[in-house]
Amino acid sequence: ETGVTQTPRHLVMGMTNKKSLKCEQHLGHNAMYWYKQSAKKPLELMFVYSLEERVENNSVPSRFSPECPNSSHLFLHLHTLQPEDSALYLCASSQAVTGGGGDTQYFGPGTRLTVL
């Protein structure tokens, strides 16, 4: 496997289900991200982990719960979701570099989530 992988690629769940999204990066990076992409809206940051510590939480509802057990793996635990949570969920990773210069984020293929 290379780059950033995500599983599952598609997920359909009811509002009372509990499921988890998985992301794995094979790039040796030290920062990982969850983004949400809804139709006609820009990508929205949900969570950032840098060196396995959550450093940013963009006012996301508590029904979304992230977990970063090590620098290569990132999970998004889902429970009691609403139909408006249906979207493409994207994972990304980067090598966060202190000092000047932006750090390029590389994205996985995404999980298409449908909440019934």
Add this chain to the structure above:
Amino acid sequence: EDQVTQSPEALRLQEGESSSLNCSYTVSGLRGLFWYRQDPGKGPEFLFTLYSAGEEKEKERLKATLTKKESFLHITAPKPEDSATYLCAVQAGQAGTALIFGKGTTLSVSS
């Protein structure tokens, strides 16, 4: 408030018809400006990173430029396989922070 605006929202070109996409931004302390390509149902694919005004980068038929207020993605003699949504994003503040994305420009190239 940091903001990214892309125009046009959609662009239709004939094969070989060159054009440019615009990305205007307002951000405090720009660390980098990024261009991605996204095909339907897939994750964004990295194209370019630009760090400072005056910088230019090229890849095949694409060329990205950066000023203090905007970036352009120039497409020279496009082909149908260039059809996709092109996303612009900026990063400010600390390393390892979020990208702020525009809504994207959807490009359609017909033969």
